Amino acid sequence: MPNPTLYDMTLADLEVLIRDWGMPAFRARQIYRQLYINLVDNPVMMTDLPFSLRGRLATEIALGGLRLVRTQVADGGITRKALFALPDGAVIETVLMIYPDRATVCISTQAGCAMGCVFCATGTLGLLRNLSAGEMVEQALWASRELRRWQAAGGEVPSLADFRDDGARWWADAPAPVRQLSRISNIVFMGMGEPFANYDHWWAAVQRLHDPQGFNMGARSMTVSTVGLVSGIRRLAGEGLPINLAISLHAPDDALRSTLIPINDRFPIADLLAVTREYTARTGRRVSFEYVLLQGRNDYPHQALALAKLLRGHTAEGADRGVPLLCHVNLIPWNPVPGSPLGRSERLRVAAFQQVLVDYGVACTVRVERGAEIAAACGQLAGAN
Ligand code: SAH
Numbered sequence: 001m002p003n004p005t006l007y008d009m010t011l012a013d014l015e016v017l018i019r020d021w022g023m024p025a026f027r028a029r030q031i032y033r034q035l036y037i038n039l040v041d042n043p044v045m046m047t048d049l050p051f052s053l054r055g056r057l058a059t060e061i062a063l064g065g066l067r068l069v070r071t072q073v074a075d076g077g078i079t080r081k082a083l084f085a086l087p088d089g090a091v092i093e094t095v096l097m098i099y100p101d102r103a104t105v106c107i108s109t110q111a112g113c114a115m116g117c118v119f120c121a122t123g124t125l126g127l128l129r130n131l132s133a134g135e136m137v138e139q140a141l142w143a144s145r146e147l148r149r150w151q152a153a154g155g156e157v158p159s160l161a162d163f164r165d166d167g168a169r170w171w172a173d174a175p176a177p178v179r180q181l182s183r184i185s186n187i188v189f190m191g192m193g194e195p196f197a198n199y200d201h202w203w204a205a206v207q208r209l210h211d212p213q214g215f216n217m218g219a220r221s222m223t224v225s226t227v228g229l230v231s232g233i234r235r236l237a238g239e240g241l242p243i244n245l246a247i248s249l250h251a252p253d254d255a256l257r258s259t260l261i262p263i264n265d266r267f268p269i270a271d272l273l274a275v276t277r278e279y280t281a282r283t284g285r286r287v288s289f290e291y292v293l294l295q296g297r298n299d300y301p302h303q304a305l306a307l308a309k310l311l312r313g314h315t316a317e318g319a320d321r322g323v324p325l326l327c328h329v330n331l332i333p334w335n336p337v338p339g340s341p342l343g344r345s346e347r348l349r350v351a352a353f354q355q356v357l358v359d360y361g362v363a364c365t366v367r368v369e370r371g372a373e374i375a376a377a378c379g380q381l382a383g384a385n
C-alpha cells in the first residue's frame with residue numbers, strides 16, 4: 001500500500017494531525033470542507049487557512065495518489081473516462097456518465113481483478129493490488145471536478161429527447177429531472193475490481209463519500225456490484241447504510257455459470273440466492289441481478305425461463321412456486337473485449353429474453369451502453385488502448 005494521503009483521512013484523523021501540528025481542531029474542519037465541498041485539489045488554494053498551514057500541507061503530506069494520465073470522451077462529451085497511474089505504476093480507470101437528470105461516476109476498487117470472469121477485460125489482468133479508500137474517494141472527486149469543468153466549458157446537459165430511443169426503460173427508474181446538474185448524483189462501484197474482495201477499504205470509501213459534513217452522497221444514491229462473494233453480501237446486510245446492491249448472476253445454472261465465472265465453484269447459485277434472501281429479509285431492500293447477454297451462450301429463451309423460475313422461488317424440482325425474491329434483473333448486452341471469442345447478443349434476442357422474464361413476473365430492464373468507442377463500457381476497463 002502507498003503512504004496515506006489526505007484523502008485517506010477521516011475528519012477525526014485530520015483533527016489528530018492538526019492537533020499534532022499544534023493548531024486548533026477547527027482548522028481540520030476547514031481543510032475537510034475545502035477537500036469535499038469546495039473540491040479544492042491544491043492546498044495552496046485553501047485560502048481560508050493560514051499561509052504556514054497551507055505550506056505544511058503542501059510539503060508534508062500528499063493530497064492524493066492518483067496521477068491523471070489521460071482523459072477520453074465519447075457520446076458527444078457526456079461520457080468521460082480517466083486513466084490514472086498509481087504511485088507504484090499500476091493503472092486504473094474511472095468513468096463519468098452525464099444524463100439529463102443525473103451524473104454518475106463509476107469507480108474502480110482494485111487495480112485488475114483476481115476473479116477471471118471470461119467475458120471481462122479487467123479479469124484478463126489478474127489482481128495487481130487493492131486500492132486504498134483514498135484512491136477510491138479521489139476518483140469521485142475527479143468526476144465532480146470534471147463535471148464542473150465540462151459545464152464551465154459550455155457542456156450542455158442532454159435533453160430527454162436525446163434519450164427517448166432506448167432510454168425509456170431506465171428512464172422509468174430515474175428520479176425527477178433536475179434543472180441544473182450541479183454535482184455528481186450517483187456513485188456506482190462497478191469499475192475495475194471486485195469491491196467485496198477489498199471490503200474494508202471499500203467500506204471506508206463509502207462512509208467518507210456519504211459523510212454529511214463532507215461529500216454528502218446519499219446512501220441510496222450509491223450502488224455496489226459484486227461477482228457474488230457470499231461473505232460480503234452478508235456483511236453489507238449488517239451495515240447501517242442503505243446502499244444498493246447489484247449481484248452479477250449471468251447464468252441460471254451452476255454448470256454454465258462456472259464456465260463464465262470461476263468463483264461460482266466456491267459460491268454456487270444456491271448459496272448466492274440463500275444469502276440474497278437473508279439480505280432482502282434483513283434490509284427490506286430489493287437487489288438487482290446483473291445478467292450479461294452473450295450470444296449463443298446464456299441468451300436463449302429457455303434460459304430466460306429457467307432464470308425467471310429461479311428468481312420467482314421455484315423449488316429445484318420445479319413444481320411449486322415458492323417465495324419470489326425481492327429483485328430486479330438488469331440485462332447487459334455484452335460489450336466486446338479485444339481478442340475474445342464471445343459475441344454480443346443481437347437486439348431481438350435481448351428483447352425476447354427480457355419478454356420471457358417480464359411475462360413471468362420478474363421486473364427487468366436493459367442497461368443502456370455508454371462509452372463503447374473509448375472502451376469505457378461495463379467490463380471494458382483494462383487500462384490499455
Ligand atoms: N466485480 C464486480 C463489479 C465490476 S464489473 C462484478 O463483477 O460485479 C461490473 C459489471 O459489468 C458486472 O455485472 C460484470 O459482470 C459486468 N461486465 C463485465 N464484463 C462485461 C462486458 N464485457 N460487457 C458487459 N458487462 C460486463
Ligand code: SF4
Nearest residue numbers: 113115117120123227
Ligand atoms: Fe472481476 Fe467483476 Fe470483471 Fe469478474 S466481472 S473479472 S469480478 S471485475
